[in-house]
Amino acid sequence: MPSIQSQLLSRLADQAMKTIFRDFNVDKARSRLAMIDRLNPAPTGVQIESRDLSSCAAEWIRTGRNTDRVVMYLPGGAWVLRSPNTHRGIAAKLAKAANVDVLLVFYRLAPEHPFPAGLQDCIEGYETLLRDGVKPSRIVIGGDSAGGNLALATLLALRDGNAPLPAGAFALSPCTDMSLEEGGARMAMREFDLLISEVEGRIDADPRLLYTGGNADVLDHPYASPLRGNLAGLCPLLLQVGGAEFLVDQSTLFADKARAAGVDAEVEVWEGQPHVWHVMPFPEANQAFDHLGDFVRRCCP
Template sequence: MSWQSALACWYLRRQFRPETQKPRINVERARALTAKRVWSPRVPGGWRLRELYSANDTPLRGEWLEPASESSSLRDGPTVLYCHGGGYYFCSPQTHRALVFGLATRADAAVFSLGYRLAPEHRFPAALDDATAAYRRLIADGIAPKSIVIAGDSAGGGLALATLVALRDAGDPLPAGGLLFSPWTDLAATGDSIRTNDGRDPMFSGPAIGPAAKLYLGDTPATHPHASPVYADLHGLPPLFMMAGDTEVLLDDSRRVADNARAAGVECEFEVWKNVPHVWPIFTPFLPEAKRALDRSAAFVRRVTSGAAPSTQPSSAMSMV
């Protein structure tokens, strides 16, 4: 455990976790605090950021980060459709620029960070509808499915996986892979780690997960497979690469998806990292663990979009890092 990760965990335990222990979720406060604290990195040299936030930009409402020398409509390299985290009710592409920029530059991939509609103003399936519509627009614009990876973190990781399931169910051509950082895949909050890691997780209290889910679900059952993809049949999905921390209350949301994917014949690499906060890649470049995680994630993006053979690890591999 690096001293940087220890410091981040100390800060989150004192500043963020107490917010998750309050009896009522204050959506406006969460959004305001996130906007106030957001740190936005510089656009990397040789890259350009295009912000698309007008009503006319739907379904590609959000931000493109792409090599400045490439055409704005078509690329030969990988493309990542990124779904930010934030419990489906706060955060934005702006809050996740550090992670997105780090992934893009390492993978030499154009990344579209989706500004999907947020709950409770827009409940399920609004976010899923936005993600599937954005993917279909990328295809309609001439980007080959096998050059696309759908990625996300936390709620966005669950959304990325749900998008893969929904696209398969609809008969759409599937992308090359799915990349999931600490995904929230069980909105019913039934994983053992909700209880066993309560108190160990520096960011969340276990009992906070269920109430947060209700903001997004409304009257939708928490076990709906397009809301909680841990309950979905995962057969036929492209390769998955997942990471989670060993102290996270959401650890079992990844562990069970990995088990289900393996049982369905899906190639799935799952890494459990020791003593890191929830979605630690977002703390790049400050955490060395974040930089290493993004290096490994970029290697996955390059591999699956190039058509290269799978890694030498078995599809059921779960490694401790």
């Protein structure tokens, strides 16, 4: 049974999301999200430093603790939206829970920069860490929602390029298959999950097609839909997904496929939680960060 806070705030979040995605249009959604993001206070107890990459911005979120562990975090936002304060908050919680410094990579967004621009920025973020002298064994990659998709796609691209893989990777409520064909939860959650109920089927506004530049063929590419790729040889993975979101099947299928390919993959299905509940002040969010901290500590002892 989800906590009282979770049940109350999930409803509010649902209304906020409906407001953002109402009459979906990228410009309107961005300005609505910016308004909501302004209400989010900047995280306390961390230092934020700019660290620009060649084609996008990035930020270090540091707790000031003595640590050589690094998490490269990729914020979500349906590949087209961004709410920096919200993700600074996630990065700060993660930094505290896992005793790490977090590099928040603000990869380029669609539709201005369609696939694979965002993915290239994520790879560049990882390469920058290596160039800065961070060992792969001290790096964990993670992201939420679209950022989770990019985190998994980055792993596939690094493996295919014979680059050293990070020590682990996690994805929070990730979209692992853009074609959205897999999974019975998609229909079961149709009425609850606005990610599909509000925007699906509108070719001019579907974020997936905006991300792929209108090219539906790209949806099947493993770097866009990691579930469709070969998952052998990946690093340990942790997926966390809410039990009340339609992406739940995508996460469990991904973990099953990864485990069948010999990867140490786990998925946590959190009862009654909405999409990326980590951003909310729920007890469940804090517990989820505790588990992420445990995971990072396991990957980078």
